[in-house]
Amino acid sequence: MLKKSLFVIALFLFVSNINAEGEKYGKEISLKDKTNVSSILTSPEKFDGKTVLVEGKILNVCQGMGCWIEVAGEKENEKILVKVEDGVIVFPKDAKGKTALVEGIVAEVQPSTEEHHSEKDHQHDGDDPCNPKTKTYRINGLGAIIK
Template sequence: MKSGYVRVLFVMALLVALAVRAHAATLKYGAELTRKEVTKVSDIADHPDRYVGRRVLVEGTVVEVCAKRGCWMDIASDRKYEKIQIKVVDGEIIFPLSARGQKALVEGVVEEMAMTYEQAISYHRHKAEERGELFDPSVVTGAQTLYRIRGLGAVITD
């Protein structure tokens, strides 16, 4: 009887180890990528109306990750100084902080975020707090419209 329990515990430990190992080897998040053609982030920034509501595949270097929940990450655009946010549903996909600096292929739907001045202040204050930085309200000068991607699946590689 005792050896039976030991076997059960051993198998459980093995399954846990396999699951953790599988995670370490794969850096895939959420749904499988289905799009083949990569859309340039700069193209989304230049022509957001063409893309809002559409499913796209984008690629770029991960330049910031939500440190608390891993519920968003920013990826660099193909154009200098530009980036786009990938937002995922809390808990459905969790991006690791260790992804910063790695390459990401992300599939998702382009969203428009229209914010009043007050909402923009609140949004940027929250982002600064997440980064552990002091918030400078002067960076927000009025109402803002942000375009981001609601992430459905991602592959992150070195």
């Protein structure tokens, strides 16, 4: 009986430790130093093409394919889009409000007249974050941890 109890306790501690680290998506995160979203948005040209690690609250999630999240910056009303390759990484639709640690490449996005996905596949409120009306910058996500 004692062995069984110790096994259950050890299993519980192991599972608790996994959940404390968060759910992993995509490639393993290799960077250690975080970059502020504010820094990227203030001087995007400085970061264009560079791999960064950002952390922030998830403000929105693609409800169709789970192919993007919006991560809050340090200032009010500040956010950056993290776009991932469709089907390679699928963010959970219930991730809104959780914290994301994301590694990816900062990229300039030009306005496009093309549809990114059909409405059925890519549900969003308001403007399509993947199809901006003006030039913007986003992070092309390589790996993420959601806690």
